[in-house]
Each structure stands twice: as C-alpha cells, then as structure tokens.
Amino acid sequence: MSFTTSLRGAGANPSRRARMPPALRAYQYNLLAYKRTWRGSLTTTFLYPVLYLAAIGVGLGHLIDHGSNQAVGGVPYLWFLAPGLLAGTAMQIGANESTYPVMAGIKWLKTYFAMLATPLEVTDVLYGHLLWILTRVALASGVFLAVMTAFHTVPSLWAVAAFPAAVLTGAAFAAPVMAFSATRETDQSFVVLYRFGIVPLFLFSGTFFPIVQLPGWLQVVARCTPLYQGVSLCRGLVLGHPGGWDALGHSGYLLVMLLGGILAARATYRGRLVQ
Amino acid sequence: MSGSELDAETGAAVQARGLTKRFGEFTAVDGVDFDIQAGEAFGFLGPNGAGKTSTMRMIACLSPISGGSLQVLGLDPMRDGPRIRSRIGLVPQEDTLDLELTVRDNLYLYGRYFGLPKKQLRERVDQLLEFARLTERADERVDPLSGGMRRRLTIARALVSSPDLVILDEPTTGLDPQARHLLWDRLYRLKREGVTLVITTHYMDEAEQLCDRLVVMDAGRIAAAGSPRELIEQWSTREVVELRFEPEGHQAHGDRLADLAERVEVLPDRLLLYTDEGDATLDAVRSRGKSPIAALVRRSTLEDVFLHLTGRSLVE
Numbered sequence: 001m002s003f004t005t006s007l008r009g010a011g012a013n014p015s016r017r018a019r020m021p022p023a024l025r026a027y028q029y030n031l032l033a034y035k036r037t038w039r040g041s042l043t044t045t046f047l048y049p050v051l052y053l054a055a056i057g058v059g060l061g062h063l064i065d066h067g068s069n070q071a072v073g074g075v076p077y078l079w080f081l082a083p084g085l086l087a088g089t090a091m092q093i094g095a096n097e098s099t100y101p102v103m104a105g106i107k108w109l110k111t112y113f114a115m116l117a118t119p120l121e122v123t124d125v126l127y128g129h130l131l132w133i134l135t136r137v138a139l140a141s142g143v144f145l146a147v148m149t150a151f152h153t154v155p156s157l158w159a160v161a162a163f164p165a166a167v168l169t170g171a172a173f174a175a176p177v178m179a180f181s182a183t184r185e186t187d188q189s190f191v192v193l194y195r196f197g198i199v200p201l202f203l204f205s206g207t208f209f210p211i212v213q214l215p216g217w218l219q220v221v222a223r224c225t226p227l228y229q230g231v232s233l234c235r236g237l238v239l240g241h242p243g244g245w246d247a248l249g250h251s252g253y254l255l256v257m258l259l260g261g262i263l264a265a266r267a268t269y270r271g272r273l274v275q
Numbered sequence: 276m277s278g279s280e281l282d283a284e285t286g287a288a289v290q291a292r293g294l295t296k297r298f299g300e301f302t303a304v305d306g307v308d309f310d311i312q313a314g315e316a317f318g319f320l321g322p323n324g325a326g327k328t329s330t331m332r333m334i335a336c337l338s339p340i341s342g343g344s345l346q347v348l349g350l351d352p353m354r355d356g357p358r359i360r361s362r363i364g365l366v367p368q369e370d371t372l373d374l375e376l377t378v379r380d381n382l383y384l385y386g387r388y389f390g391l392p393k394k395q396l397r398e399r400v401d402q403l404l405e406f407a408r409l410t411e412r413a414d415e416r417v418d419p420l421s422g423g424m425r426r427r428l429t430i431a432r433a434l435v436s437s438p439d440l441v442i443l444d445e446p447t448t449g450l451d452p453q454a455r456h457l458l459w460d461r462l463y464r465l466k467r468e469g470v471t472l473v474i475t476t477h478y479m480d481e482a483e484q485l486c487d488r489l490v491v492m493d494a495g496r497i498a499a500a501g502s503p504r505e506l507i508e509q510w511s512t513r514e515v516v517e518l519r520f521e522p523e524g525h526q527a528h529g530d531r532l533a534d535l536a537e538r539v540e541v542l543p544d545r546l547l548l549y550t551d552e553g554d555a556t557l558d559a560v561r562s563r564g565k566s567p568i569a570a571l572v573r574r575s576t577l578e579d580v581f582l583h584l585t586g587r588s589l590v591e
C-alpha cells in the first residue's frame with residue numbers, strides 16, 4: 001500500500017521515450033529560480049538603461065551637442081552613446097552572470113552537484129547554464145533596445161540586427177568568464193576581474209567617446225579589446241552603417257572568443273566537478 | 276529491477292574488484308572487493324576518512340575510478356554514467372538543496388533533471404512531501420528549515436525517480452530519533468519492493484537494524500565483511516563487561532584485569548572486558564577488590580567489532 005508502492009508503481013518504468021534534451025533540463029532550473037527571484041534583478045535590467053541614457057546621454061549630450069559633435073560622427077551624442085552602452089551592458093550581464101552564479105553552483109548552493117547526481121552530465125550543466133546566461137543577456141538587450149527606441153536614438157532599421165550582436169557580445173564574455181570562475185576557490189578574484197578587466201573595458205572601448213581621442217598606442221590597444229568589437233558592431237548597426245567587412249571581423253572575433261571560452265569551460269568544469 | 280540488466284554471472288547490483296580511488300598521490304580507496312546483491316541492504320562502516328564517501332561517489336558514477344573494476348546495475352560507470360544514474364537515487368553526505376527555492380520546487384526540479392513528465396511528477400512530489408513529513412512546509416523556502424528537515428528533504432528527493440538502487444551516505448546524521456525510525460521504516464519498505472540499498476552510517480544500531488551485510492573500512496581497505504551477526508561472532512566475544520573507575524586509573528586497571536578476559540579495551544571513559552561469560556567475569560573482577568564505580572554486562576554489538584577492527588570508538 002502506501003507511499004512506496006504507489007511511488008514505485010508510478011515510476012517503475014520511467015518513460016524512456018524522447019524527453020527534453022538534458023541541457024534544457026539544467027536550463028529549466030535557472031528559469032524556475034528566476035521566476036522566484038526576478039524582482040531582485042529589475043533594477044539592473046530595466047532601471048539602469050533608463051538612468052544611464054537619461055543622465056549621461058541626455059544631460060551630458062546636451063552639453064556636448066552645444067559644442068561640436070563632429071568627433072562622434074556628426075550625430076547627436078545620445079545616438080552615439082546608446083549603442084555603446086547596449087554592448088557594454090551586454091558585456092556586464094554576461095560577465096556578472098558567469099561569476100557569482102557559477103560559484104553558487106559549485107560552492108554556495110551546490111546546484112551543479114545536485115544535477116550531476118542525476119542523468120545530467122558536466123556538459124549539460126555547462127550548456128544549460130550558458131544558455132540561461134544568454135537568456136539574461138537577451139532580456140537585458142531587448143529592454144535596452146526598447147528604451148533606446150523610446151528615447152528616439154534608433155535612426156535605422158538595421159538596429160534590429162543589433163539585438164543578436166549584443167547577445168553575441170554578452171556570450172563572448174560569458175563563456176570564458178565561466179571557465180575562469182570554475183577554477184576559483186573564493187569570490188575575491190571576481191573583484192579583481194571587475195576592477196582590472198570589466199570596468200576598464202567598459203570605460204575605454206569606445207563606449208563613451210570615440211577611441212581616436214585616446215593617445216596613439218592606446219588606440220591600438222583599445223581596437224584589440226573584445227568590447228570594442230561589440231561596441232563597433234552594435235553602433236554600426238544602430239546608426240545604419242553596418243560596414244561589411246568590419247562587421248564580419250568584429251563578429252568573427254566575438255565568435256572565436258565564445259567558442260574558445262566554451263572549450264576552456266568544458267575543461268575547467270570537468271576538472272572542478274569530476275574528482 | 277530486471278535481472279537481465281544485472282551482472283549476468285553473479286546477480287550483483289554492484290560488483291567491485293580491486294576498486295581504487297586516488298587523489299593525486301593519496302590513495303583514498305585501496306583496492307577493495309565487494310559484491311552488493313540486488314535487493315539487499317549493504318552497509319559501509321568505518322571511521323572518518325576511511326574512504327566510504329569516495330566509494331559511494333564511484334558507485335554513483337560521480338567520480339571516475341582510478342583502478343580496478345566496477346560494475347553498477349550490470350553497466351560500466353565510465354561508459355554508461357547517465358544511464359546508471361537514471362536508476363540511482365543518491366543521498367549525498369552534504370546536502371545539495373537550493374536554499375532559495377521552496378521545498379516543493381527542490382523536489383520538482385530534481386525530478387525534471389531525470390526527465391520525468393510534469394503531471395506524473397507533481398503527484399510524486401506530493402507523495403514525497405508526505406513521506407518526508409514536509410507537506411506543511413511545502414511552499415516555504417528551504418533556507419529556514421532545520422538541519423533534520425533538510426536531510427529529510429534530501430532523502431525524499433533521492434526517491435523522486437523511483438530508483439532501483441538507493442545510495443545513502445550518512446542519511447540519518449542530524450535526524451532526531453523519531454525521524455530516524457521513520458526513515459528506517461521507509462527503507463524497509465523500499466527493500467521489500469526489491470530496491471537495493473547502500474548505506475554508510477556512524478550509528479551501529481542503524482547498521483545492525485538495516486543492513487543484511489556490511490563491510491568495515493579502515494584507511495581505504497576492507498577490514499572485515501559479513502552480516503552483523505557473523506561479524507560479531509567472528510570479531511567479538513558473546514558478552515562484554517563495561518567497567519568505570521576513576522578516570523586516571525583505567526590503563527592500570529586494564530593491565531591488572533587483563534587475564535580475566537579474552538581481550539581488554541581501554542577507552543578514555545571506561546574499560547571493556549571481552550568474555551563469553553559476563554557475569555562470571557564481573558564476579559572475578561569484584562573478588563579482586565577495588566570495585567568499579569559502575570559496572571554493566573551486555574551482549575557484544577557491532578560497536579565492539581568496530582572498536583576491535585579500527586581501534587577507534589565510533590562515539591568520539
């Protein structure tokens with residue numbers, strides 16, 4: 001009777017027919033967890049873009065546009081800034097979601113280990129989480145583009161393509177940062193990563209001002225940084241001059257970073273989770 | 276469990292030969308052999324660091340073996356990990372619950388990892404909540420639950436996929452006596468239905484109650500194997516006389532009384548005399564003068580076996 005009988009009856013033959021792919025089962029965890037906790041991330045997703053665009057774009061832009069806007073390509077400063085912020089935000093969310101949440105999966109909540117005791121494998125855990133991070137980046141980028149439209153900073157229909165470009169930018173950061181996070185014992189390295197990686201990139205990759213303003217050698221450095229690729233790509237698309245080969249180069253760069261990051265993460269995840 | 280998927284020759288649910296686990300230079304499991312028959316309850320005992328958890332994790336296909344051979348449910352863990360794990364329920368030594376989610380969500384999501392259909396899973400989750408006596412807390416977050424409640428949830432979660440083999444690594448550590456007895460009852464029922472149980476525990480009464488057979492591990496090796504009764508017969512005397520003197524004097528009293536028993540164990544708080552005739556031995560002790568503060572004659576238990584084999588008391 002009772003518990004065990006009915007329980008075993010129900011699952012004695014867990015259907016072996018095609019089920020949801022394992023990585024999506026891992027993804028589902030994040031989806032449900034997010035449904036329960038999404039309120040906490042409202043500010044970063046919705047409020048920040050508005051505040052940034054309003055404060056820096058409109059406020060500062062007003063001052064700049066009273067001078068000469070030749071430096072920013074002859075468009076209002078807000079038009080110049082918005083796509084840069086779009087790419088920068090995608091990077092930040094991609095990196096953010098790949099640090100502390102990965103540590104939680106390994107150490108704080110041990111959700112990764114819960115998954116690994118089931119039929120899921122290390123790669124399922126990795127891909128499920130990465131897919132979730134891309135979802136977060138996509139959500140934030142979508143909102144950002146919507147806010148940009150509301151601020152009338154989207155002059156071209158090409159801007160639609162800025163959406164996948166922003167997601168690619170976030171992904172290109174997410175994968176290698178996941179690989180890095182899986183090797184960390186404490187979250188202190190994340191502070192270092194931010195201080196010396198993410199924040200400088202955010203400030204000096206052509207997000208807020210054209211990199212031609214930088215001294216010569218720094219221009220070369222800036223041109224080689226990953227965020228510069230995302231910023232240029234998104235800005236070109238939003239302003240309606242995608243720029244053929246350049247855009248391909250930027251996308252290729254980001255794609256290589258994504259794939260390299262995935263390969264690295266496969267190795268570091270395995271090293272950390274399988275002992 | 277269908278016999279065809281078990282090891283063809285032995286009918287074993289788990290078969291280990293020379294099973295070894297190394298972490299770098301350190302050997303945690305050092306070439307152990309054992310067979311766990313389908314449908315039996317099999318125990319691993321041993322002091323801290325003996326290699327029990329390392330062995331459990333290899334059986335659960337979470338940890339690759341470093342040497343020897345291992346078969347689980349007739350399959351090779353290195354090749355068929357996901358397939359084996361789909362039929363295993365694991366209660367890890369350390370809980371891996373998501374503290375930010377509700378009790379119900381923890382069970383539900385775990386079932387989803389196994390790919391269980393949603394509707395069937397919802398019913399199962401309700402049954403498991405009853406089982407763990409957590410129905411009233413079902414929609415609360417796990418975070419504020421007591422340690423024992425979390426443990427019960429972990430155990431319930433391991434059963435969500437109706438596994439053929441359930442691995443319980445110290446399942447009752449942190450449970451109150453009532454919850455422990457409740458769990459024992461549930462485990463009996465699972466066993467009656469043919470589920471194979473693999474259990475590690477530091478409670479000897481639990482091992483005696485639950486396990487058909489068990490092994491005592493020490494420093495990565497198996498020190499003894501058999502049913503609880505066999506182990507007691509082989510490694511201990513029929514009875515034990517427990518004596519308590521002034522704490523500083525135990526070693527001296529031990530030396531003085533050594534000839535009265537087959538074996539004497541000197542513990543920090545008491546002296547154990549192993550003998551087949553407890554009352555007679557106690558009389559002999561008394562006739563030598565200097566009576567103990569307290570004395571007790573009892574039957575040998577697994578605890579005595581453990582003490583003999585590992586030189587350590589379980590209750591440290």
Ligand SMILES: Nc1ncnc2c1ncn2[C@@H]1O[C@H](COP(=O)(O)OP(=O)(O)OP(=O)(O)O)[C@@H](O)[C@H]1O
Nearest residue numbers: 275298303321322323324325326327328329330368
């Ligand atoms: N991932 C690891 N890396 C290095 N050493 C490890 C690792 N896991 C376990 N060990 C070592 O292997 C030995 C056996 O550990 P194990 O956890 O199997 O013991 P145990 O019998 O379960 O002990 P306890 O009763 O305390 O749970 C210990 O010395 C432990 O430090």
Ligand SMILES: [Mg+2]
Nearest residue numbers: 327328329368
């Ligand atoms: Mg252990």
